[in-house]
Amino acid sequence: MQIENQIRQFILKNLYFVPDETLDDDSSFLDTGVVDSTGVMELVTFVQAEFGVTVEPREIVVDNFDSVSKLARFVRRKRTPPETNHLTPAREPSGAAAR
Amino acid sequence: MQLIKNSLKLDPAAETGRIVQALRRNVPGVLRRRGAVVGISGGVDSAVVLALCVRAFGPGKVVAVMMPDRDSSPESEALARQLARQFEVEPVLEVVTPALEGFDCYRRRDEAIRRVFPDYDAGCGYRAKLVLPQNLLDAGTLNFFSLTIIAPDGSERTSPLPAREFLQIVAASNLKQRTRMATLYYHAELNNFAVVGTANKNEHDLGFIVKYGDAAVDIKPIGHLYKTQVYQLAAYLNIPEAIRQRPPTSDTYSASCTQEEFFFRLPFETLDLLWFAQEHEVPEAETARVMGLTETQVRRAYSDFASKARTTHYLRLPPLDLNESPAFAVPTP
Numbered sequence: 545m546q547i548e549n550q551i552r553q554f555i556l557k558n559l560y561f562v563p564d565e566t567l568d569d570d571s572s573f574l575d576t577g578v579v580d581s582t583g584v585m586e587l588v589t590f591v592q593a594e595f596g597v598t599v600e601p602r603e604i605v606v607d608n609f610d611s612v613s614k615l616a617r618f619v620r621r622k623r624t625p626p627e628t629n630h631l632t633p634a635r636e637p638s639g640a641a642a643r
Numbered sequence: 644m645q646l647i648k649n650s651l652k653l654d655p656a657a658e659t660g661r662i663v664q665a666l667r668r669n670v671p672g673v674l675r676r677r678g679a680v681v682g683i684s685g686g687v688d689s690a691v692v693l694a695l696c697v698r699a700f701g702p703g704k705v706v707a708v709m710m711p712d713r714d715s716s717p718e719s720e721a722l723a724r725q726l727a728r729q730f731e732v733e734p735v736l737e738v739v740t741p742a743l744e745g746f747d748c749y750r751r752r753d754e755a756i757r758r759v760f761p762d763y764d765a766g767c768g769y770r771a772k773l774v775l776p777q778n779l780l781d782a783g784t785l786n787f788f789s790l791t792i793i794a795p796d797g798s799e800r801t802s803p804l805p806a807r808e809f810l811q812i813v814a815a816s817n818l819k820q821r822t823r824m825a826t827l828y829y830h831a832e833l834n835n836f837a838v839v840g841t842a843n844k845n846e847h848d849l850g851f852i853v854k855y856g857d858a859a860v861d862i863k864p865i866g867h868l869y870k871t872q873v874y875q876l877a878a879y880l881n882i883p884e885a886i887r888q889r890p891p892t893s894d895t896y897s898a899s900c901t902q903e904e905f906f907f908r909l910p911f912e913t914l915d916l917l918w919f920a921q922e923h924e925v926p927e928a929e930t931a932r933v934m935g936l937t938e939t940q941v942r943r944a945y946s947d948f949a950s951k952a953r954t955t956h957y958l959r960l961p962p963l964d965l966n967e968s969p970a971f972a973v974p975t976p
Contacts, residue, residue, distance in 0.1 A: 574946055580954040581786035585806035588787070601803050606783035
């Protein structure tokens, strides 16, 4: 759950507009208005810098960026080598690679 | 309510009469002003508003102001002059480039562009625009802006925009609408006239508007009309064909950019009916059936409209009064 926590903390600190409420991992950013279009840009910048992945424009879609859990799954997929993607389920990186 | 393909068809004669009566009633009666100032851009919205104001007050009580800057297409001024001639209003030309240079508008904007494309040089003929993904119905893409630059040889390059550069480009560019607002109010106060807004419902309610820029007006005669309804009035009011046929532009960036590219992501014929359906809580299945779309496509459009309205809600708010308890209430989408 480390990736989820990092994402959640970034959003709560930088993008979240509603005070004193917890951010549910599965809440839709669009439906709840948690993150606006500028926030999506900031999330992309954060994900690239924090997790060392490159986000292609075609990957900036609801399925990847619309909740904490979706974004965490996207990050894990990006960090998993392509040849192993279809062999093993996405899992938390080992300590040496983790931030 | 039942959605049909003609749900947005209005009676242009009746609607024109209603708007003209409202202008005649409110401008002198409520605003206590003697006429109208209209910014004309060569686009269909300002053309319709000029025509409505001339009907309401007569050409002698309407000031039509053209406000190009160095990025404006020459076609815009030519069309605005054609419009003014047709409605017998002598247009006023206010070139706002010096004012924008005084605000450092171009330098601030181009500085941000160069952080993305270091070789960008407006002085050498490079042009730029912001665009959103154009596949709103077919993919769950989010409203993520990209920057496109066009080199003097016509070649184009596009890059996703980081947030910092996006905010700086928009903040600098919005100086244009705010400068035009100040210019319009100069003419309004000079003549004791009202500033009549030219934003339509799409622009106002979905947020394609600048706070205290083009949103700062005294009265909004077409603020309740969908874009396609503005075109219906334009045909009825005999707006020049060249203006009616011209694709709506953002008229903000140096590269030619349609409103669909920059903000709305859908052709207006599709957007308006989808948005009407969403506003009237038409079930996705029914909207899909009427419009020949899938429910997924309708859901994506509904979600985009809700997101845009929510994100831009603050643009439509008056200054918050901290003494009022609902001041920080989050609006219900």
